[in-house]
Amino acid sequence: MTGSTGTPFDTLLDEAEPVAPRGRRVVVGVLKLVGLCALGGMLAAGVLFPLAGGAGTVAVLASDDVDRTAAALIADEAPQMTALLDSEGRPFAHVYDQYRVPVPAAEISDSVKSALVAIEDHRFYDHQGVDPVALGRAALANAVSGRISQGGSTLTQQYVKNHLTHISAETAVERTRAQEQSMARKVRELRIALQLEHTLSKDEILARYLNTVPFGQGAFGIQAAARAYFDTTQDKLTVAQAALLAGIVNEPSALNPYRHPERALVRRNVVLDEMVRQGRLPAAVGAAEKKTNLDIVPTPARPANGCVGTGDAGYFCDYALKYLENSGFQRDDLRRGGYTIKTTLDRDALTKAKAAVDDEVPPQTRNVANAMAIVQPGKDKHRVIALTANRTYGLNRDARETTLGLPYAPQNHGAGSIYKMFTAAALLEQGGTITESVPVPDSYVSPVFLGGAASCPPGALGLRKYCVQNAGEYPARMSLQDALAKSPNTTFVHLLERVGVKAAVDMAQRLGLRTLGTMIAAEDRKKRPIGRFFAEQNFGSFTLGPTPTSTLELANVGATLASEGKWCPPSPIETVLDRRGNPVPVRDQACEQVVQPGLANAMTVALSKDTLGGTATTAARGVKWDRPMAGKTGTTQEHKSAGFLGFTPQLSAAVFTFDDTPAPQTLCDSGVNQPPRPCSSGRYIYGGKYSARTWFRAMNGDNGHGGIMSGMPVAGLPEVERRYLHSDRPRPVDLSDIGDRRPQPSKTRTVSATPPPTTSAGGGPVTTTPSRPPVTTRPTTPPPTRTKPTGIG
Numbered sequence: 001m002t003g004s005t006g007t008p009f010d011t012l013l014d015e016a017e018p019v020a021p022r023g024r025r026v027v028v029g030v031l032k033l034v035g036l037c038a039l040g041g042m043l044a045a046g047v048l049f050p051l052a053g054g055a056g057t058v059a060v061l062a063s064d065d066v067d068r069t070a071a072a073l074i075a076d077e078a079p080q081m082t083a084l085l086d087s088e089g090r091p092f093a094h095v096y097d098q099y100r101v102p103v104p105a106a107e108i109s110d111s112v113k114s115a116l117v118a119i120e121d122h123r124f125y126d127h128q129g130v131d132p133v134a135l136g137r138a139a140l141a142n143a144v145s146g147r148i149s150q151g152g153s154t155l156t157q158q159y160v161k162n163h164l165t166h167i168s169a170e171t172a173v174e175r176t177r178a179q180e181q182s183m184a185r186k187v188r189e190l191r192i193a194l195q196l197e198h199t200l201s202k203d204e205i206l207a208r209y210l211n212t213v214p215f216g217q218g219a220f221g222i223q224a225a226a227r228a229y230f231d232t233t234q235d236k237l238t239v240a241q242a243a244l245l246a247g248i249v250n251e252p253s254a255l256n257p258y259r260h261p262e263r264a265l266v267r268r269n270v271v272l273d274e275m276v277r278q279g280r281l282p283a284a285v286g287a288a289e290k291k292t293n294l295d296i297v298p299t300p301a302r303p304a305n306g307c308v309g310t311g312d313a314g315y316f317c318d319y320a321l322k323y324l325e326n327s328g329f330q331r332d333d334l335r336r337g338g339y340t341i342k343t344t345l346d347r348d349a350l351t352k353a354k355a356a357v358d359d360e361v362p363p364q365t366r367n368v369a370n371a372m373a374i375v376q377p378g379k380d381k382h383r384v385i386a387l388t389a390n391r392t393y394g395l396n397r398d399a400r401e402t403t404l405g406l407p408y409a410p411q412n413h414g415a416g417s418i419y420k421m422f423t424a425a426a427l428l429e430q431g432g433t434i435t436e437s438v439p440v441p442d443s444y445v446s447p448v449f450l451g452g453a454a455s456c457p458p459g460a461l462g463l464r465k466y467c468v469q470n471a472g473e474y475p476a477r478m479s480l481q482d483a484l485a486k487s488p489n490t491t492f493v494h495l496l497e498r499v500g501v502k503a504a505v506d507m508a509q510r511l512g513l514r515t516l517g518t519m520i521a522a523e524d525r526k527k528r529p530i531g532r533f534f535a536e537q538n539f540g541s542f543t544l545g546p547t548p549t550s551t552l553e554l555a556n557v558g559a560t561l562a563s564e565g566k567w568c569p570p571s572p573i574e575t576v577l578d579r580r581g582n583p584v585p586v587r588d589q590a591c592e593q594v595v596q597p598g599l600a601n602a603m604t605v606a607l608s609k610d611t612l613g614g615t616a617t618t619a620a621r622g623v624k625w626d627r628p629m630a631g632k633t634g635t636t637q638e639h640k641s642a643g644f645l646g647f648t649p650q651l652s653a654a655v656f657t658f659d660d661t662p663a664p665q666t667l668c669d670s671g672v673n674q675p676p677r678p679c680s681s682g683r684y685i686y687g688g689k690y691s692a693r694t695w696f697r698a699m700n701g702d703n704g705h706g707g708i709m710s711g712m713p714v715a716g717l718p719e720v721e722r723r724y725l726h727s728d729r730p731r732p733v734d735l736s737d738i739g740d741r742r743p744q745p746s747k748t749r750t751v752s753a754t755p756p757p758t759t760s761a762g763g764g765p766v767t768t769t770p771s772r773p774p775v776t777t778r779p780t781t782p783p784p785t786r787t788k789p790t791g792i793g
Helices: 009-015 022-048 050-061 063-075 110-120 132-145 155-168 172-178 183-199 202-212 222-230 239-248 261-277 283-290 311-326 331-336 347-360 416-429 480-486 489-499 501-511 530-537 540-544 551-562 597-606 617-622 687-700
Strands: 082-085 091-095 214-216 340-343 368-376 382-389 437-439 443-450 465-469 477-479 573-577 630-636 641-647 652-659
Touching: 063 155, 063 183, 091 311, 110 155, 110 202, 110 239, 110 261, 155 172, 155 183, 155 202, 202 222, 214 222, 214 239, 222 239, 239 261, 239 283, 261 283, 311 331, 311 340, 311 347, 311 382, 311 573, 347 368, 347 382, 347 652, 347 687, 368 551, 368 687, 382 551, 416 480, 416 489, 416 501, 416 540, 416 597, 416 630, 416 641, 416 687, 437 489, 443 489, 443 540, 465 489, 465 540, 477 480, 480 597, 489 501, 489 540, 501 530, 501 540, 501 551, 551 597, 551 630, 551 641, 551 652, 597 630, 617 687, 630 687, 641 687, 652 687
Parallel strands: 082 340
Antiparallel strands: 082 091, 340 573, 368 382, 368 652, 437 477, 443 465, 630 641, 641 652
């Protein structure tokens, strides 16, 4: 340790001459005698005759109570900070009840210990926890003043008091009792101090005191105080800095160096004088140290407490803490337990994802949030590697900051045509194939579903039939794989009739939209979960993505398919260690094989043409994307939200773009390099625009900057089992037989009786260039949900 003079502190101690207060020996002897008498009186009143203090004294002096308290102090479970680390072990967030960084006794600097002992208890190494001289001095002072003006407490007794006040006490009442001016409290502290002195060494008691006490500015313990006031560690404090901290410890508010610098300076110099007087510091050094300034940092330095202030990792931090709470950890325990939590956060992926969401929709954009979640597939765990949004995680509403879980919590907007994949997956589970020819009528009136808009034909029970139409031109038939890429609404409403709403809802929940089974439908008087509500009401709009959407759950759907049908909870946690470094189990939900591996692989290939002539083609070409992948876009009817789900064998990610205000409006495309804007008419947003562009920018990079996947090897798509390619079942009845196709005498339709193969010999998709760009579709019916969720691709 080096003081301000540059001389090692140990050398300063050697050079200091002990002061021999011979003239004080008589006074000390008298005080010791008085102290012994006072001590004897206290012990007699508090131990031999506890009834003299009344019932309250009996309670606090009970032997078992003192023993329990002493045992708790010896165990010393002081609140410690919990640290969240990224996947490489670097801390990015802390949560704490008290900002404290414990230091082992052997590592506490000599300057700190000498300064504290000099000013608080210079006989610390001579007494056994109770100092008769100090007690005598306090007894005389109290007798003269007629009240308890001094306590004569040793550092050991002060440690007991501080532990009871700041660690043991759980309520304000308990903290008040721990500090009350009463004989009962003093005797209790005295007895506990005597027990500690018989159990712990002097250096251990001193270290525990220095690790416990508050120094002001939210800092508990010497290490936190050194960081808060001087932005350094306690072993690097100068002698003057150590003296300041030792001087303010008992009155950190009254001696606050930020509010009362003059008082603090005087107190620091008193400490330095005492160190010199007691022979703990050479006089010349003490004089030099007194000439220095306080030298505190302009603003107290301490880590952000919680997720606000952690930068781009705020959303991930919040999700990780909520995940731990749902796994059995208590928030108070996390704030006090001193855990080391290694998370799955990939800081590089987060940085690139954040840049992408901001580039497409800048943080200050009015009405529009752009959120992204990225999950790593796996058969034993689905690791969440990044969660981000264009909105900064924070409390400044004027700056459009928020603490809402935009990338992971369900938002009151639908994901549109992304839900068509659940209808398709249910079809495969019931014997369908990705190559089978499906009808594509221009419009369709369902004979099964009710709840259509005013423009739909009347149906039973006074309700209108559910009807939809396509806004563009399509062939009369196409393969299921092409239908997923082109996204005609009429096709999937018809397919939903074949598989049933219940099957599609069940598929969505199994693959990853778990909140369908837990979140209550706001429109339902029976308060059923959303999935059950849609299934039992037989709402055909489900296939068009009407329900509240979690971006993270969408990403996890892709991870489930990429993991050959193995669902795992999207986990942000790798390991948890307690304060002693012991592993703490995290109660994760068990992984489940939710669909057959062959079905998952077939769906992956079925979704592989969205970038090869489908609705995400333009966005993929914009960054020269050249990897095999699966993807699906979605947009709600009123264009208040849009999304894109894309995945490869290595990563799955979803982007959700939506109006994040309490009264959402339609959003329009403002043109190249311009963010979306609220509008009443114009060029509307679609999933293939802002959402898909965000995805490809993040994953592939742009303008010479690498993306998240730039350094990863190119992974091919899985092979498709024959049963998902070809079927011996007769083709379902054509919709034209039902009479739902509009007459189109001027159009020439090309019907492919034998759909072209969709996989190459190696199992990858056959790429074909479409004869025209994909057209978007718009349904005509508002569905029976608050999000008005009729969707398009």
